[in-house]
Amino acid sequence: MSAEKTITITDSTGVHARPATVLVNKAGSFASDVTVEYSGKSVNLKSIMGVMSLGIPKDAEIKVVASGSDEEEAIEAIYEVIKKEGLGE
Amino acid sequence: MSNISGIAASSGIAIAKAYKLAAPDLSFDKKKVEDVESEVKRLSQALETSKEELEKIKSNARKTLGDEHAEIFSAHLLVLSDPELINPIEDKIKTDNVNAEFALNETATMFIDMFKAMENEYMRERAADIQDVTKRVMAHLLNVTFPDPALIDEEVIIIAEDLTPSDTAQLNKQFVKGFTTNIGGRTSHSAIMARSLEIPAVVGTKTITSDAKEGDVVIIDGIDGVVILNPSDEEIATYKQKQADFEKQKQIWAQLKDEPTVSSDGEHVELVANIGTPDDVAGIINNGGEGVGLYRTEFLYMGKSELPTEDEQFEAYSSVLEQMGDKPVVVRTLDIGGDKELSYLDLPKEMNPFLGFRAIRLCLERDDIFRTQLRALLRASTYGNLKIMFPMIATLNEFRQAKVLLEEEKAKLKNEGVTVSEDIEVGIMVEIPSTAVIARQFAKEVDFFSIGTNDLIQYTMAADRMNEHVSYLYQPYHPAILNLVNNVIEAAHAEGKWAGMCGEMAGDSIAIPILLGLGLDEFSMSATSILPARTQIKDLSKKELATFKDELLSMGTADEVEAFVREKTNQ
Known part of the structure; x- marks a missing residue:
């Protein structure tokens, strides 16, 4: 089983360093494996370099997937951060 | 010695x-390692020490530069805990029996190359971040000092x-x-x-x-x-x-700190300062400046990962205006592009950046960025004596377009019920020869001119001021420059407007007597040049200097001009 959510990035500069930092920190606080998919590639959301390497631009559609004991909470918390940072919806 | x-x-x-x-020597040899466990431990220790250092740098940066600038170090810290980076290095040590230096270099290089190959300029720059961080770890593995x-x-x-x-x-x-x-x-x-x-x-x-x-x-x-x-x-x-x-000389200058700037024959001119951030205002006050002649707003946009928000800009502008009280503050709108890049805007690389897509050219094209700045300025306008200046104006149409955007944002703000000052002067920076030549036409529409000599000289002489081979052409006293400056001052005065200067030339002891004689109204310089300039002007007669005008303007070379001024002013 796993939990997932599809999100559209609205920030005009995409997922750049500062919000990526917040996202990775948040993902790292959960036991579940968390990945983010964009444009056919999937990377570890606990890896700053993985996230940055996707080069997620404005208007991108990304999919966050969590699997593990706290997968539901993880997805919810990450979605909250994305909204709070004005990154996407 | x-x-x-x-x-x-x-x-x-x-x-x-x-x-x-300077970059430390980080060269190393590939070695075969038997005791892989202690090698992995050595790596962990280097990582830990690097993290401690970065924490220290981050807290320093937070104190001196603010939270925004400190955030970059949070990203650096995350790189050092990144499983996608650390796990492959440890695996390499364990399976290939290699030393930590080699494993780190192999893995980091792979990531750096990957980022360097990305299309987006901003992502390419992240390669430099990874490089910085891994260099620090490498330095600790090798026990060499990493300067910071x-x-x-x-x-x-x-x-x-x-x-x-x-x-x-x-x-x-x-x-x-x-x-x-x-x-x-x-x-x-x-x-x-x-x-x-x-x-x-x-x-x-x-x-x-x-x-x-x-x-x-x-x-x-x-x-x-x-x-x-x-x-x-x-x-x-x-x-x-x-x-x-x-220090003693500085004390003598300091006696003039609270005095107005007056020539020996009783003519007043304004000595103001160039600044980059609200923190620079203290320097103006300590040095007796009569205002801000050039507030470079670029620093708000540089060294960041995204555009500054309207509120962030409002904070900075209102802080400067409030600190300066009723003294004039000339704010130059964004002069970015060309050689001053903003990685997050992903601007195209140019063959000829100084002649390219920058300053007002960029702002008129990207009016979303420009409007945000104008709104922040207008909202701040009630905090002091604001004057707005557009950079790199080459044509009257550019000035008119910029002014329309300003008026539009003003009207919007008023509709939203925000109070905006009604007497904001709007002027231009004169740094392109075409504008200096037809200053008379511009003077009918602008409220003031400020001559930006650093660029005006390089455009007039067609010489890149950063290129050492042609730096001899960077001649502030060249008669061509003096004629353009004179043209701008005369044009302003003919329409009852004022003319200032905000390049390095305005604080130069040879240029000051010339500019005073040509009738320049405002001299904007580094804050520390203000008191020496005030001391110099106190002993100069504006009337006498004005009589040299025709002779100076008809000279053939910068050397003649300089020799003449030195002789007349005993320098």
């Missing part, structure tokens, strides 16, 4: 130990190839007594920053990084542009005296 000459970029004398801000200006906690003089604006922004004045570099000139960023920090600097020495060793005693003479390595006791004594004399 040895003496090295360079360009005096910021006056004063400093004596302290050399601190080399933010970690300095004793009195030093920084020795470097060059200092970037963000390097200089990290310097702590308490410990960094001065700096000297291989490259740069009086108008390079590092020089301008040194003057605003009020620390002595000698730039353009060409060889200082190879001449000086870490820990050498260094004297920096920012008055005459000399650096002395390992001085004798006598030399130290001589320079301590020179330092004391300079």
Whole structure:
């Protein structure tokens, strides 16, 4: 089983360093494996370099997937951060 | 001992130990390792030490530069805990029986190459972040010191190839007594920053990084542009005296701090300062400045990962206006593009950046960015005496378009119920020869001119001021420049407007008598040049200098002009 959510990035500069930092920190606080998919590639959301390497631009559609004991909470918390940072919806 | 000459970029004398801000030697050999567990442990220790250092840098940056700038170090810290980076290094050590240095280098290089290959400029720059961070770890593995200006906690003089604006922004004045570099000139960023920090600097020495060793005693003479390595006791004594004399001279200047700037025949001119951030206002007040002649707003946009918000800008502008009270504050709207890049805007690379897509050209195209800045300025306008200046205006249409956008944002704000000052003067920076030539036509529409000599000279002489081979053409006293300046001043006065100057030339002791004679109303310079300039003007007669005008304007060379002024003003 796993939990997932599809999100559209609205920030005009995409997922750049500062919000990526917040996202990775948040993902790292959960036991579940968390990945983010964009444009056919999937990377570890606990890896700053993985996230940055996707080069997620404005208007991108990304999919966050969590699997593990706290997968539901993880997805919810990450979605909250994305909204709070004005990154996407 | 040895003496090295360079360009005096910021006056004063400093004596302290050399601190080399240069890349350390990180070369290593590939080794076969049997005890892989202790090798992995060695890696973890290097990672931990690097993290501790970065935490320290981050908290320093938070204090000196604010939370925004400190955030970059949070990203750096995350790189050091990144499982996608650390796990492959550990695996490599364990399975290939190689040393940590080799495994780190292999893995980091792979990531760096991957980022470098990305299309987006911003992502390509992240390669440099990974490089920075992994270099620090490598230095700890190899037990070599990794120089870092933010970690300095004793009195030093920084020795470097060059200092970037963000390097200089990290310097702590308490410990960094001065700096000297291989490259740069009086108008390079590092020089301008040194003057605003009020620390002595000698730039353009060409060889200082190879001449000086870490820990050498260094004297920096920012008055005459000399650096002395390992001085004798006598030399130290001589320079301590020179330092004391300079302090005494500063006290004499300080007596004029609260006086207006008046020539010997009773004519008043305004001496104002160039600033980059709200923190620079203290320097203006300490040096008796009569206002801000050029507030460069670029610093709000630089060294960040995204555009500054309207509120962030409003905070900065209103802070400067409030601190300056009813004194004039000329804010230049964003002058970015060309050589001053913003990685997050992903601007196209240009063959000829100084002649390219920058300043008002970029702002009119990207009016979303421009409107945000205009709104922030308009909202701040009730906090003081705001004047708005558009940079790089080449045609009347550009000025008119910019003004329409300003009026539109003003109307919107009023509709939203926001109070906006009704008497904001709107002027232009004159730095493109086409504008200087038809200043008369511009004068009918603008409220003021401010002549930006650094660019005006390079455009008029067709010489890149950063190119050492043609730097001899950077001639502020060239009669062509003087004729353009005169044209602008006459045009302003014919329409009852004022003309200022905000390039380095405005604070130059040869140029000041010329400009006073041509009738310049406002001189904007580094804050530390204000009191020397006021002292000089006190002894000059504007009427007498005005009589030299025709003769100066018809001279053939800059040398003739300089010799003439020196003779007439006993310099």
